[in-house]
Amino acid sequence: FERQDGRLQRQRLLVVANRLPVSAVRKGEDSWNLEVSVGGLVSALLGVNEFEANWIGWAGVNVTDEIGQRSLTEALAEKRCIPVFLDQELVHQYYNGYCNNILWPLFHYLPLPQEDRLATTRSFQSQFAAYKEVNQMFADVVNEHYQEGDVVWCHDYHLMFLPKCLKEYNSEMKVGWFLHTPFPSSEIHRTLPSRSELLRAVLAADLVGFHTYDYARHFVSACTRILGLEGTPEGVEDQGQLTRVAAFPIGIDSDRFIRALELPAVKYHIKELQERFAGRKVMLGVDRLDMIKGIPQKILAFEKFLEENPDWRDKVVLLQIAVPTRTDVPEYQKLTCQVHEIVGRINGRFGTLTAVPIHHLDRSLDFPALCALYAVTDVALVTSLRDGMNLVSYEFVACQASKKGVLILSEFAGAAQSLGAGAILVNPWNITELASSIGYALTMSANEREKRHQHNFLHVTTHTSQEWAETFVSELNDTVVEAQLRTRH
Numbered sequence: 001f002e003r004q005d006g007r008l009q010r011q012r013l014l015v016v017a018n019r020l021p022v023s024a025v026r027k028g029e030d031s032w033n034l035e036v037s038v039g040g041l042v043s044a045l046l047g048v049n050e051f052e053a054n055w056i057g058w059a060g061v062n063v064t065d066e067i068g069q070r071s072l073t074e075a076l077a078e079k080r081c082i083p084v085f086l087d088q089e090l091v092h093q094y095y096n097g098y099c100n101n102i103l104w105p106l107f108h109y110l111p112l113p114q115e116d117r118l119a120t121t122r123s124f125q126s127q128f129a130a131y132k133e134v135n136q137m138f139a140d141v142v143n144e145h146y147q148e149g150d151v152v153w154c155h156d157y158h159l160m161f162l163p164k165c166l167k168e169y170n171s172e173m174k175v176g177w178f179l180h181t182p183f184p185s186s187e188i189h190r191t192l193p194s195r196s197e198l199l200r201a202v203l204a205a206d207l208v209g210f211h212t213y214d215y216a217r218h219f220v221s222a223c224t225r226i227l228g229l230e231g232t233p234e235g236v237e238d239q240g241q242l243t244r245v246a247a248f249p250i251g252i253d254s255d256r257f258i259r260a261l262e263l264p265a266v267k268y269h270i271k272e273l274q275e276r277f278a279g280r281k282v283m284l285g286v287d288r289l290d291m292i293k294g295i296p297q298k299i300l301a302f303e304k305f306l307e308e309n310p311d312w313r314d315k316v317v318l319l320q321i322a323v324p325t326r327t328d329v330p331e332y333q334k335l336t337c338q339v340h341e342i343v344g345r346i347n348g349r350f351g352t353l354t355a356v357p358i359h360h361l362d363r364s365l366d367f368p369a370l371c372a373l374y375a376v377t378d379v380a381l382v383t384s385l386r387d388g389m390n391l392v393s394y395e396f397v398a399c400q401a402s403k404k405g406v407l408i409l410s411e412f413a414g415a416a417q418s419l420g421a422g423a424i425l426v427n428p429w430n431i432t433e434l435a436s437s438i439g440y441a442l443t444m445s446a447n448e449r450e451k452r453h454q455h456n457f458l459h460v461t462t463h464t465s466q467e468w469a470e471t472f473v474s475e476l477n478d479t480v481v482e483a484q485l486r487t488r489h
């Protein structure tokens with residue numbers, strides 16, 4: 001809180017992310033339907049009362065006419081959202097191209113595309129140009145709405161250029177940048193043709209945050225090895241200028257999940273699911289259908305488990321809820337086909353006339369249905385090949401107060417560092433190990449389940465998303481004050 005004219009005032013926060021927390025659907029020339037999309041970031045900031053949060057981002061629609069842009073801007077203003085308008089070609093080059101085909105895979109240790117090197121190099125250059133152009137457009141909108149004293153919090157790999165663009169406008173702006181994905185080893189980052197420009201642009205921020213200490217360390221090493229800068233325990237130093245680098249592990253709004261279990265709609269779903277799967281253990285996967293989530297590996301391990309344990313074939317079911325994502329990117333289309341093929345084969349192999357071992361849904365679930373599923377699950381499977389944190393594992397734990405189910409968790413998810421002691425940690429590439437972990441989880445004693453659950457439940461309910469946001473912003477405020485003191489001396 002800041003004092004102004006003797007009155008308490010909440011500090012204004014400008015949250016800048018690729019997507020706004022609402023999706024807009026056009027109803028008429030100047031009317032819009034706005035749907036709140038509750039993801040990790042939105043719920044993290046919804047619970048933070050200390051700040052007045054305003055959002056800046058793309059609304060997810062192509063609006064080229066002036067009437068549409070004006071009316072959408074007005075509709076979004078009621079939700080404290082400010083749109084950045086991007087045309088289709090820019091979205092294609094910046095979002096589908098540079099963000100999702102280059103940076104996203106690379107930050108998850110999947111190498112740069114290699115099919116046609118020349119074509120890739122050419123399109124790479126135009127995609128990178130579009131990326132910079134879009135970041136500048138975001139900076140223009142932030143600058144237009146910025147008021148002295150605001151904290152500007154930039155999010156994720158889509159906006160790595162934004163801190164630099166903002167500081168060029170106003171070096172006094174308090175700018176923080178947080179990465180939701182892993183930051184890879186410097187050996188991976190150094191393959192990126194634009195490696196130095198990106199690092200320098202991020203370093204313009206006052207505070208740079210990651211989910212884990214390892215990602216922060218990788219970032220500092222990349223700055224040391226690629227840019228030749230000095231890494232210190234506080235961050236990265238360039239000619240006396242310090243950029244603070246630190247770990248801020250995200251959490252969830254655990255109370256929202258715990259309270260939801262008391263809602264009639266959720267209780268109704270729970271009862272329905274219990275009846276539907278009576279006599280069978282329920283295993284659950286909830287993921288965006290993305291190559292980093294290790295969905296094929298998870299399903300293949302389940303197949304191996306059924307193959308080796310015929311007695312379990314009619315006693316266990318795997319529910320895999322996979323919400324389609326980035327459906328315009330060819331790699332994602334291929335993954336969908338691959339998953340469908342494996343699921344079909346396994347159900348054909350082990351299914352009966354009355355039951356199949358895998359229920360695979362290509363869609364998202366609403367909040368009550370999702371909570372109910374988490375609550376009835378015996379074993380949750382998170383098999384990410386890499387994952388910044390993974391909130392699904394946190395949400396599952398929050399909903400398991402009565403059942404005390406088991407979490408099988410990839411050691412390559414950031415969450416392994418916080419929930420590792422309560423979960424069964426696995427290497428998702430090792431299908432044999434994964435299959436035997438399934439057997440171990442399904443037969444674990446009640447005593448061991450209870451102990452493991454208590455450990456994780458305590459963590460999830462004390463390291464919340466609200467705490468994450470408050471810690472980041474207060475650290476940013478402190479960093480700026482310290483920097484001002486240093487320059488004065």
Ligand code: ADQ
Nearest residue numbers: 040180286287288321323363364365387388389390391392
């Ligand atoms: P994501 O890759 O999207 O997030 P995750 O952290 O698991 O991964 O968050 C997904 C969110 O979407 C969860 O809140 C989950 O409930 C919801 N969700 C996923 N599939 C769903 C489905 N089928 N139906 C309904 N809801 C579904 C990125 C990074 C992560 C990082 C977060 C937050 O990749 O590593 O943890 O940001 O920083």
